[in-house]
Amino acid sequence: MLDSITGVGGPSPEAVIRVRDVTKSFGGAAALKNVSLDVHAGEVHALMGMNGAGKSTLVKILSGAHNPDLGHIEVADRVQTQLTPRRARRLGISTVPQRRELVMSLTVAENIMLGDLPNRRSVVRWRSVADEARAALDGLGISIDVGHIAGDLTVAEQTMVEVAREVRRGGRVLILDEPTACLGADAAEQIRALVRRLRDGGVAVVYISHHIDEVLGIADRITVLRDGAVVRSGVTGDIDERGLVRDMAGRDVVSERPQRAAASRDVGLAVRDLSHGRSIDGFHVEVRKGEIVAVLGPAGDAQSRLFDLLSGRRRPDRGALCVDGRPVPLGSVSRALGSGLRCVTGDRRSLGLIPDLSIDENLLLAQDRLAGRRLHRSSALARRAAPLRDDYRVVSLAKNPPVGRLSGGNQQKVLLAKWLGTRPAACFLEDPTNGVDVAAMADIHTLIDALAREGVAVLLASSSAEEVMRLADRVIVVRGGRMVAEHEINGITRDELVATVLGGELS
Ligand SMILES: Nc1ncnc2c1ncn2[C@@H]1O[C@H](COP(=O)(O)OP(=O)(O)OP(=O)(O)O)[C@@H](O)[C@H]1O
Ligand SMILES: [Mg+2]
Structure with a gap:
């Protein structure tokens, strides 16, 4: 070779x-x-x-x-x-690293121009900053307001800003x-x-x-x-x-759509009329136990807002949530967790993992918090974490390094294992295979499928039409924060699905 x-x-x-x-x-x-x-x-x-x-x-x-x-x-x-x-x-040599490097408290314009702020006699010319940053984005056909704070952007938008900055540097x-x-x-x-x-x-x-x-x-x-x-x-x-x-x-990897039995009639997760500003407008879905319903939309659309709202990190303007038939008050992280709902973020670096804690500590953090236990550093930790490491094939050079040292895809596996190892009743997964390799993707899809087989209601927000075709029973297409279409997966091809994401209407 x-x-x-x-x-x-x-x-x-x-x-x-x-x-x-x-x-x-x-x-x-x-x-x-x-x-x-x-x-x-x-x-x-x-x-x-x-x-x-x-x-x-x-x-x-x-x-x-x-x-x-x-x-x-x-x-x-x-x-x-x-x-x-x-x-x-x-x-x-310009680089957009895997770990993005925007300053989250600064505006888009400031981030793009950082290190190169136009000034006259040491006084920054802010109008030029905005104009030049806007020109950099326009040149790439990207429409993001340069006055927005970077931390408020979706991960996709942040990527675009970082690419624009590096391209501008030439x-x-x-x-x-x-x-x-x-x-x-x-x-x-x-x-x-x-x-x-x-x-x-x-x-x-x-x-x-x-x-x-x-x-x-x-x-x-x-x-x-x-x-x-x-x-x-x-x-x-x-x-x-x-x-x-x-x-x-080093081997063949097979990834086929798993065959699942029909979902039960019981609704495991119900979301009604969820609305928040302009980012989500009237979102509703009923996910039956054992069913996987996907939410698919263009980059930076409703998916990450759904995470914020369902996990309790933000309170919506209106809406209702039921897990396993019981109402769950919105806007409270602990009530959401207490209901058995597990929300896995698409933003593993800032929300999902504690980079300075070890792999094993991160893996067990959620389990121990939920059980009201303090996390102890002991050999028992390694023993308890071992099955999760195996199931999710977490690999590292050192034995149990801080999770921040892991490669990107392995961090993603730790994040999923951390939450899905807690026996959820229902779960919301945002881009669960973000950055994982082909074999790990097949593994993670198998694990999500296994969750559904065990009767968990799975709401899957994805940016990948392939992933949706592979895993979901049903798909809801969102655009501009609104639901524009809903399909049974069996009734649609991948290309039709992509066309709906890009421009189709409610059908
Ligand atoms: N600063 C570091 N300290 C210790 N180990 C490290 C460090 N940086 C990388 N590694 C280890 O080196 C190996 C290669 O990591 P690297 O990030 O280059 O992988 P990668 O091919 O980019 O993977 P991915 O597709 O997951 O991003 C991994 O085992 C990782 O844990
Ligand atoms: Mg990498």
Whole structure:
């Protein structure tokens, strides 16, 4: 398989970055092993691999956040020994990291212009800040008000702002670490169109995604990492989907729609007339026990508001919630939890996990809180957490590191395990497979299906039509905060579903 590595060894004049034999370890365990690859001008170079394969670590080396232990990188034909983020930027390398870096208390305009505020004699010209930021967004066809506070934006909008900031900075290399991980079909297509434009203008793009069809559609070259080593690197035309999955996972991964028995007649979760400002207007649904109902909409639409309202973090203007036939007052996190409803956020970094606590502590936090127990650090913790780790295949280099050290996809698995391990009566899941690899996605889908088989009512807010087709019994399409269509999954194709998301009407 290593025979297929191209562009390594011999001179390749158009390479803007050359990575040579890079090894990087954390606490004695290697996250990258002897990695070599070239990044060429005017090409999209995709990095693929399972969660924890080393993609983001490589990104951090390219962007100067980490230095290699062994090996080196060359930028502009010069070996860079001590690359720093500032120096990388000066060399024309722009990065949108997997862990987004907006300042949540600042406006969109301030975030886009940060570090480059137009001023005259040290006085910031705020009107120019807004104008230039607006121009950066307009240039990408993005309509977000530059006066909004970043923290109020949806995750999808935050991604767009960060991409706009990096594109505005210009440069010869743009690195995007899972830019489309939590975006709907429309926003993801916007990002891809932008990437193609930049590529055609001669920019070298490094692109990371777990969506195989997306990568096959956009990449000129693909490098696959497995356990920190390059197992394939070559032009896209030579690679098919099945081969790619096998290279990444080291095995075939089957992901078929599971066959579930019909749901019971009992309603496990009922939401009535839920309304909040303009973000949700008259949302209603009855999810039967054992049923999975999906809410699908364009990026940044009602899904994350639904999380806020159903979890009790925000009080809606009006509406009612019943779990297992019993009314649950809205606007109270503890009452929502007490009812047996578990809401899993799509925003794992700021709402879902405590990054400084270990994997095991995060896994058991919810169980112990619900049982009124204090979390003790002891060997019992490891024993109790072990089944959850196994079921969700949480992998890490160290044994039980702080959860913030895990790769993105593994953090996602910890988040799901934390909540779904508490025996919910009903659950609301927001983008549960955000950022997980193909094998983990299949595993998580199996686990969600198993929940439904056990009689849990599952409301699934997703930005992926594929996920909805795979898992749901019914789908509600939302747009502009309103329900615009509802379908049985058996009665609709994926393409029809996407068309409804993009513009169809109530049917
Ligand atoms: N600062 C760090 N300290 C300790 N271990 C780390 C650190 N950064 C990364 N790792 C480990 O290195 C390995 C590679 O992580 P990396 O984030 O590069 O994976 P990835 O391919 O980007 O995965 P994902 O698809 O989940 O984002 C993982 O096992 C991770 O736990
Ligand atoms: Mg990563």
